Amino acid sequence: MGLEIVLNDITEGAKADVRRINEEAESASELIIGEARQASKEALGSRLAEVEEKLEQQRQQVLSSANLEVRRIALNKRKTLLDQVYDQALEQIKELPADKNEEYLKVLIEANEKDGHRIYSNKESEKIVKKLSSLEYGGNIDCIGGIVIESEDGTIRLDFTYDLIVKNTYDKSLKSISDILNG
Template sequence: MGLEIVLNDITEGAKADVRRIGEEADAASLQIIGEARQASKEALGSRLLEVEEKLEQQRQQVLSSANLEVKRIVLNRRKALLDQVYDQALEKIKNMPADENEKYLKTLIKNHEKGGYKIYSNAKSEDIVKKLSKLEYGGNLDCIGGIVIENKEGNVRLDFTYDLMIKTVYDRSLKSISDILNG
C-alpha cells in the first residue's frame, strides 16, 4: 500500500498542478484576450480618428471648391453685366443725334487743334470735321466717333475718339460701376 499512497499522492499532486497550470493558463489567456481587446479598441479608435480627419479634410475641400465655383459664377455674371452696360454706352454714343455729335466735335476741335497739322475722324463725321477744322483732313478712322489730331512730323497723335474716351472713363470708373450694379 505504500506504493499506492505514493502513487495517489503523485496523482493528486499532478492533478493539482494541472488545475493550477490550467487556472494560470486561463488567467493568462484572459489577460491576453483583454490586452488584445484593448489594443484592438485603441487601433480601431486610432483608425476611426484618422478616417474622421480625412473626412473632415475632404469636406473642407468640397466646401472650398463649391465656394470658389460660386464666386466664379458670380464674377462671370457681374462681368457679363458690366460688358452689357459698356456695350449699351457704346451703342448710345454710336446713335447720338447728329447735332449733338457736331457739338462735341466742335468742342474737341476748338480745344485741341492748335499745334496740330492733320485731323482724322470716322467716315460718318468726315464732312462735319472738314467744315469745323482748319487742319488738313488725314483720312477716316475705324471708330464710333471723335477725332485724332496729328502733328506735322506725324510722331504725336492726340486721340480724342469716343471709343478711347469711354474706355478710359469705364476703366477709371469700373469699381464704382460694379458697386452700383451689384449693390
C-alpha cells in the same frame, strides 16, 4: 492501507496541481485575451482616426474646389455684365442725336484745335467737323465718332475718338466698378 493513503495523497496533490495549472492558464488566457482586445481597439481607433483625417482632407479639398468654381463663375458673370455695359455705352454713343454729336465735337475741337494741323473724323461727322474746325481736313477714320488731330509733320496724333474715350474711361473705372460689384 498505507499505500492507499499515499496513492490518495498523490492523487489529491495531482488534482490540486491540475486546478492550480488550470487557474493559471485561465488567468493567463484572460490576460492575453484582454491585451488582444485592447490592441484591437487601439488599432481600430488608430485606423478610424486615419480615415476621419483623410475624409476631412477630402472635404476641405472639395470645399476649396467648389469655392474656386463659385468665384470663377462669379468673375465670369461680372465680366459678362461689364462687357454688356461697355457695349451698351458704345451703342448709345453711336445713336447720339446729330445736335448732341455736334455739341460734343465742338467742345473737343475748341479745346484741342490749337495743337494740330490736320483733323480726322468718321464719315458721318465729316461735314460737321469741316464746319467747326479751321484745321485742314485729313480724311475719314474708322471710329464711332470723335476726332483725331495731327501735327503738321504727322509725328503727333491726338486721339479724341469716342471709342478711345470710352475705353480709357472704362479702364480707369474698372477697379472701382469691380469693387462695387464685389461689395
